[in-house]
């Protein structure tokens with residue numbers, strides 16, 4: 368029995384894994400990882416896997432980065448954790464000051480949690496509560512986009528629109544108003560992504576006109592709807608949305624849990640539309656992929672709407688036990704150091720172009736309907752019929768076949784349905800991109816043969 372197989376047996380007897388039909392592991396390998404280094408993960412039998420999806424989009428500068436490791440170890444020797452109510456610490460003060468400088472102008476307050484879904488819950492509750500504190504108690508609803516994803520907790524799930532994750536729980540969820548996404552995959556072949564996004568905005572505008580009186584906020588993933596298959600739209604939509612939200616007295620929640628910290632080419636995706644949301648949700652890459660931490664950044668006027676004598680009961684009495692954990696903050700500060708002190712974003716522009724050029728041969732593939740990219744996110748939409756874009760039946764699990772092929776060839780390419788995508792750590796090299804794309808193309812050939 369190898370070290371891997373012993374651990375797999377023990378794992379499957381005790382662990383229930385996330386987002387997994389556990390029965391699949393009767394035939395799909397479970398991979399026990401003993402160490403990570405840069406873009407590489409290594410299992411207990413010595414097999415290596417290039418982490419092409421940054422371990423669910425969290426890792427920015429590679430696994431076991433010496434600089435982040437050191438920062439966490441230093442923090443560990445002084446303070447591992449303290450509650451954040453009534454107490455504070457230098458790492459969180461530094462982090463907050465730095466985020467305020469880096470984020471779109473006007474976001475001056477940081478409220479922390481420990482995962483992306485919780486950040487979304489906070490933004491939803493804060494928006495509702497903001498209006499409540501102003502006496503606008505009729506505002507109880509949220510608008511979201513079709514194909515959106517904002518997390519798995521019940522509030523976040525309610526403003527998401529991925530049927531696979533949501534449908535079963537529908538009876539438990541608040542009703543959100545879902546507006547058709549500007550998703551450019553759905554555009555007419557003779558219209559540009561920008562034209563399509565502008566045209567689709569009319570639906571949002573009409574919805575705002577009709578519902579503004581009862582709506583607290585619109586929530587969007589900016590530019591890339593990640594979990595629904597890396598569907599993309601033009602930043603102009605965000606610009607129009609910001610203006611319309613102002614016009615109709617509705618707040619804007621921008622969920623950059625996945626797109627934040629350079630993934631789409633700019634530090635934050637909403638910079639590409641030059642907008643400031645009312646709430647900016649950040650998570651995942653915030654700690655470089657080391658520790659759970661998330662934050663909702665908001666504006667002074669919103670903070671002030673909660674600032675009053677205790678007896679007015681206007682305070683935002685939301686909390687999580689590990690809010691603002693100092694070790695996570697130390698990892699986040701070290702990650703911001705790397706973003707600020709290395710030419711990471713300029714280098715990403717080079718890496719993005721290399722991915723773009725290397726994937727070129729796949730564009731004519733008979734089962735690839737679209738290859739789309741924003742910065743360090745590149746996605747390949749596999750379809751049954753290239754002309755009609757008829758998807759493969761989901762039951763065939765074609766994407767999973769690419770995943771299986773990848774695992775046998777040193778590659779972690781966990782798909783989203785029939786979408787294969789790359790979202791690698793920023794320390795990937797050109798040669799590693801070449802390998803990643805070579806294996807993906809072979810896997811796609813095999814899965815669509």
Ligand code: PMP
Pocket residue numbers: 482483484485487516517518519588593594622623624625626650651
């Ligand atoms: N928002 C977006 C845009 C996400 O992509 C995700 C996670 N994939 C979440 C929220 C939820 O984050 P978490 O998994 O940390 O709860």
